[in-house]
Amino acid sequence: MPTSMPDIANQVQAQTEGTLDWVGMSQIEMPMMVASETGLPQQVGARIEAFVSLDDPKAKGIHMSRLYLAVDELANDNVLSASSIKELLGKFIATHEGLSQSARVSFAFEYLLRRKSLISGKQGWKGYPVTVSAERVGDQVTLELEVGVTYSSTCPCSAALARQLIQQAFRERFSEEDVSREEIVAWLGTTEGIVATPHSQRSLAEVKVKLTDNVDILPIVAMIDRIENTLKTPVQAAVKREDEQEFARLNGQNLMFCEDAARRLQHELNRVSTVRDFRVRVNHYESLHAHDAVSITTKGISGGYRP
Known part of the structure; x- marks a missing residue:
């Protein structure tokens, strides 16, 4: 009959005594089913971090396998939601009774959405980086959602300088007073007519929110939609010529510095009742x-996120 295996974490005292804020595992790879606001749950490949506090200064360590098995149970038997995450944190602490009073977990993954083009109606897939994290201290649970949205930003200063060059080219080309409408329209359709264009660039909005306690299904799609509708120039998936033209129009009508983008999102997030706090970084x-x-901004509440 085999002898029992030694459990060093339980039987051996710490070499140096002291409490530790967090001990656990990172880069756990598992498939997760994420509860969706719009239909069936979506499967994602998640990278997970799982931690508990080590509150017993004499304990050698925690039970890493118990964290892993609790996460694996969620992956196999449940969907990712606020309630399942809270239950998971409770298991972390329950399986470390006498060792830990606090727990935290995070799930990082790419969330795929089917997106329709601007004009043609063609559809394509877009991926959005998402991180869901939660922390339990005592009986209090804090739930956070972070999403990244890529968009296009056209510089207002560059646009003004380009317009000035076009005006100058117009004066040089049409110095006479009597100019026909057809001549001007034809000239505007040439490279000589639009002698300069403003510069634009791919940009990224990273939005992190602290959710209220009444949220269960994670508002991933709603948050992505809110960000894209606020900025108005999200990058596209499937694109035909009419979509590209509309994208150019949207860029021209939504000129923005990074400060403008951050303020738009700041204003919008202040209106969301399920958001307790937020931090925005636009690049x-x-x-x-x-x-x-x-540009970086926060809600600015006492004890909240810092820039």
Whole structure:
């Protein structure tokens, strides 16, 4: 009959005594079913971090396998939602009774959405980076959602300079007073007519929100839609010529510095009742400069997110 295996974490005292804020595992890879607001749950490939506090200063360590098995049970038997995450944190603490009073977990994955083009109605897939994280201290649970949305930003300063060059070219070309409408229209359709264009660049909005306690299904799609509708120029999936033209129009009618983008999102998120706190970072990956333009804002509540 085999002898029992030693459990060093339970039987051996710490070499140096002391409590630890968090001990656990990172880069756990598992498939997860994410509860959806719009239909069936979506399966994602998640990278997970799982931690508990080590509150017993004399304990050698925690039970890593118990964290893993609890996460694996969620992956196999449940969908990712606020209630299932809260239940998971409860299991972390229950399986570390006497060792831990706090727990935290995070799930990072790409969320795929079917997106329709601007005019033609063609559809394609777009992926959005998402992180869902939660922390339990005592009986209090904090749930956070972070999403990344890529969009196009056209520089207002560059647009003004381009318009000035077009005006100058117009004066030089049509110096006489009597000019026909047809001549002007034809000239505007040439490279000589539009002698300069403003610069635009791919940009990224990273929005992190702290959700209220009444949320269960994670509002991933709603948050992505809100960000894209606020900025108005999200990058496209399937594109035909009419979609490209509409995208150019939207860029021309939504000129923005990084400050403008951050303020738009700030204003919009302040209106969302399920958002307790938020942090926004917009990154404009400059096409003119070798550096990026960045703007950061928070809700600004006491004890909340800091820039």
